[in-house]
Amino acid sequence: MSLTTASSQQESETSRFGARYALILVALLWAVQLSPIVGLLVGNSQSEIAIHFHTTRIAWFSQTSSLVGIFLLPFVVKAAGIYGKKRVMLVAIALGLVGDLIAATATSYSTLLVGRGLAGIYGPIAALGYAMARDVFPRRMVGQASGFLGGGIGLVALGGPFLSGWVIDSWGFRGALWFMAIATALSLVLVLVFVPESPVREEHARMDWIGGLLLGGGLAAAIYGIGEGSQWGWTSGKTLGFIGGGLVAVIAFAFVERRVANPLFPLALLKRRQVWTVLLATSVIAGAIYSVGTVAQLLALMPKIPTISDGLGWSVTHNALINAPASVLIVVMAVVTGALARRIDARILLGIGAVLTTTGYGFASHFHHTAPQLMITGIVAAIGMGMIVSATPIMIIEAVAPAEQALANGAQNLTAGVAQVVFTQLAFTVLARGGTVMKGTQFYRDSGFTHGYWLICGVCLVGAALALLVPRAKRIDEVDAGQAAA
Template sequence: MSSSTTPSPSPATTPAPAAKAPRAGMGARFALIALALMWPTQLLSLAGLLGGNAQASVAIHFRTTEIGWFILVNALVGTVVAPFAVKLSDFYGKRNVMIVITVIGLAGDIIAALANNYATLLIGRGIAGFYAPIAALAYASVRELFPPKHVGAASGIIGSGIAFVAIGGPFLTGWVIDSFGWRGVMWSLAIATAIGLLLLLTLVPETPHRVERTKVNWLGGLLLGGGAAALTYGIGKGGEWGWTDAGTLAFMFGGVAAVLLYIVTDLKVAHPLFDLTMASRRGVWSVFLATALVGATIFGTGIIGQLLVLYPKIPTVSDGLGMTATHYAVIGIPASILILVVGFGTGVALRKVDARLPLALGAAFAAVGFVLQRSWHYNSTQLMLLGVFSAIAMGLMVSSIPVLIIEAVSPEEQATANGLQSLAQGVLTTIVTQIVYVILAKDSTVAQGTRFYHDAGYKNAMLFGAAMAVVGLLTVALIPRLKRAEDVEAGEAVAA
């Protein structure tokens, strides 16, 4: 893949042909493809929602103080797998790779659902992490399967599909947890994954783009994933062992060193995992940085509200609100509807509006929401009203990020760009989530083997979320003006 401004296809690359304008009846076919790609992509959001809401039940059931790994092990495995999945999709086709990782993810969901101890549950959650690259591959598939003028809108619609998860997910979670406990949540994920697999098999055509099959930099991928895992583990143990402890520093600096070593090796090997040279262009690295920071902030801090609402209220022990999952779903209705409206509205508006604007507004709304919620988070009314800010932020973000990536790179670079952005956002989300757990743990009490959190911890975590949102907002200013997605033709580079 070329990183020049106007790349020309090499003999080793078979570029995706420009899609023709839809004929009569083709609109329905494109709609079905978009639906089929929306389901597995947004299943990641559903898994995060269901898994996050199940944390309290899992922690109390297994009497563990390490509930953070219920979420983190899934994300870390996804980080390790992502570069390989993207690379193999160039060789064998995105649809084929999506099918394989969905099957593996389904196996992990089933293991987790059948687990009778916490270790087995974590193993299942880890295997389910193989599913994580599905979003990057789905968005890259859009570039090859849709006409150029509809690529931006299709990506925005697929991204805004998170609203359906936001509306139906909480009620599904509430009904399942209140009726069947955390194990019902795991079976729900398995069923949803199976449906996604069926849609991929029946509705999504194979993407035409291929590159010559070469050696895969397996060592580099392990350095990248292992380094990210070591860094995350070190951050998680910093609060327990001490930030100057030799073990903490070894994991943290060792993790950073491994990631840097990956970059050096991938730039030098004949067949790198990613074409990292594209990141030398301002239009590319600035989009990666801004979207990863904003996305990681919004997704990585979601556990604050989940823990606050669903953990029990126990005087001097736990300052959770003790709501049922169903009640949590009810108070989230206005926010869920707003995500739908803002997401679809933004997807349509992006035909005329600079995609940097909604991303910046999303970060700003997130920051304001955290600041206000720090003072008002004690009852249903406050949570319902302030949920408006996070809903607007989510709708703006999920619609603008995929479009910005399309605008920043050429079609030949699309899969790699989606993989790199997804990888960067995944690593940062995991780190942000781990830092949130560390902040919460500083103001907590362990009772009967389970860690419970105090109000001061929730407040400090919200303040951290606000600070991260502001940093994300500032990085959006680094993105130069890009060509609009609907003006991009296949084979044409977008960002200098």
Template sequence: MNLSPDSAPTPLAPVGTDDSPAAGRERPDPHSPRWSARELRLLLALIWPGQLLVVAGIVAANAQPQIAQHFHTTQIAWFGLAFTLATILATPFAVRLGDVHGKRRVMLVLAAAGLVGDVITVFAPNYPVMVAGRVVGGLYGPVAVLVLAAVRDLFPPRRVAVALGTVAGSVGVLSLVTPLLSGWLLDEFGWRGALWFLVASTVVALLTLLCVPETPRRAAPGRLDWPGAVLLGGGLALVVFTAGQGRAWGWTSPGVSLAFAAGAATLVAFTVRELKVDRPILDLRMLGRRPVATVLVGSSIPQAAFFASQTILIFLALFPAIPHVSDGLGWTTTRVAVVGIPAGLVTFAAGVAVGAMVRRVSPRAVWYAGLVLLATGMVLAALYHRDTAQIVWTGVVMGLGGGILMAGQQTMIVSVVSPEEQAAANGMSSLLTQVCLTLTSQFLYTVLAGESTVLDGTAFYRDQAFTHAYLAMGAVVALGLLVSLAIPALRHPQEADSGTAGHPAEDTRAASDA
């Protein structure tokens, strides 16, 4: 697809201010408490592309045990790690191109690339080819970032918080349908059947994005900062690769130490360069403002723990019970999906509720409540995870905290950056979350491996492994809470488009009012 500025369509204004003939027939009032039909259609059109990344994660996680046993590999972590690494590397480019050419156009290109990767994965004859397909499929990842940034472009200010909460919290509803369908596919057709579902899902995302109007261009065309991109990609690749090989090589081995040092040095060089160039691939100057830095870092750490913790339940529920080898529950994937329905409903409800709550309550206070609930749920899951009832009610507590986190992160970002910075802030948030998720996942696998037995090339886990893993994720959430305590007072999201959001003087004034 041609991304040249000359061929791009005229950008459309946000919903409620569109002067196009179609808008003239409807002309929704942005101040009306009622949502127009056009706004509701747009909201629905953004949900599936925005949450496909999470849906793909659910399907991939459910399929991992079968894939590991089919290919007799102990390196199943790379099934997710390859996808994550590709997403990390593609995100800065996607954000920059979205600001220059329009987010819809870039999302369509990325979705098409992701579809190619999904097809490679489903036809993979061996594990290395499968990992390569996951790398290509990971190019879809930045679509989730661009969808969230597009919400602010396409909805009037008073709708933004609720729209973000609905898009972010909708993962709860999708996590009801996706596990049921993927579980049935896994039980009836094996892991290839589940991966075919991913192919179909990406096709649906492509078609849905065609219904989304183009967003305003917020950056002038110009050359991409290729040296900065190479430094960022190389540094992150080294750090992520080191995290992936830590258990195999030994965390204190010379190879791990050298690779990590090289990655850190490359990222330092990237930072120095980006602070000097006029058009950086990633605007690190935003991190010089306390509200932005604390929100992005403080929200990335606990979200990574929440997503990583889903892996614990997958291994706990799907792995068989083998005396002195495995303390899994031996459930079918379909049963796991049914048991997860209450948690999914709570996650969605919490996400929607956050959008309404932050109009009256500080986004920071809502965020703290979500962190406390999630950490509590992790501790409870560590103690109670041995039957259906225990997994249901501990999952509800974690789902409530997780729903608040996913929606709360977006409302806080809107509160501390300007509309022009929205996509860059979402991109930086995604990068930080993905890097934190990679490191947290490797930490999780290391904890699980402490109480595991390798049988016929597959690692099986004892009950203590699951207990320690949940406690470890609870500790990561607690770390996120400590960082989040440094977040200053935040304005309400509906006030963020008044022209002051993201400006240092106003951020300082907000902090002094805390």
């Protein structure tokens, strides 16, 4: 064989592998960002849904699916280790699609919540998507692939608002609900066709049903109590019963896990300082930056009604235009952070990102009355957000071995999900203080928006301080890969 022919074949093979990895990355990106895509549609349509169904309980439109996702996440992650990540992802997405279809055809608010609850089944697939990146990409690509998957939130933030603006402004909230179903169906097809099955398995493992019920059920009960606290009263028996009972269940989970042969989350993993500090810092920060949308979207989209509502009354499309520069920066900074992590400690990148988001939201607490104000404060926060979403999966990879990747991603998604739901519920509570209920719909005043931004700002600052607890680890280009290691 001539050198020219051999070189041509090698280039063809390299191109083929490059195209294969690109398609895998696209499929995983859509799966990982499916929940943010749906969350964006939920956030942009919630004001219209609240007015249409005359409800003061619009918080549960987004929180119901989050509660279901939190409850099921331990089972989904464990099942992925036993049966395979791809197989479990397909089942979760398919069941979630059923929920999307129920929500899209719902004629009452209660039926809508049932559909959104079932749709929460696909919430845990993001944890599996990040773990798959380590299993199917070569070591040299793991950091960049993980950073790209995390930075995909910027792509969602850039294109999603324009898409949701077109959908909602043209077809209303019903169009948004149908688009959620379409997005889920597309994810199902992409994962089925392009993503290979992970070779990483838990040998001779069994499902820990009791541990899963205690952990998932306990967290869901505690969060439900927090969500209803403003309605029931924070000192009422029902509120304290749900919160206290949930915490007792979580404590019981810790004792049960010490005695079972195949624990849901090995406590030895969570006891390692390298792991629990990363989980704590990234979860607090991620929970804050994802829950800030509650404040920002209600501020932009609720109507302007003197003495009743201090929303800006923008259309979804106009809000997308204002946030477009920030969305671009999220993508750019995510890619840059993924590259920098090969040379700079990821802890430093995470801490800088948290400080920048704190600064941006701090300015937004006072300057949120005009488009230029929100555009400038959003740019500052977006630089930090891009660094955070990219550094988070990288720090998880640096903290654990390949066989522990799915468990660690599941733990991070679980704790971040809990943080996001709690911070979102607190944001709704803060927003409603001083607000007005008219014709069964909750409206918000300027003081509520100010305090909502301050809440998120304070949480981000706490997250920045927690990043200092994380010990130094191997850089992303030094850690062991999964399949690529062989």
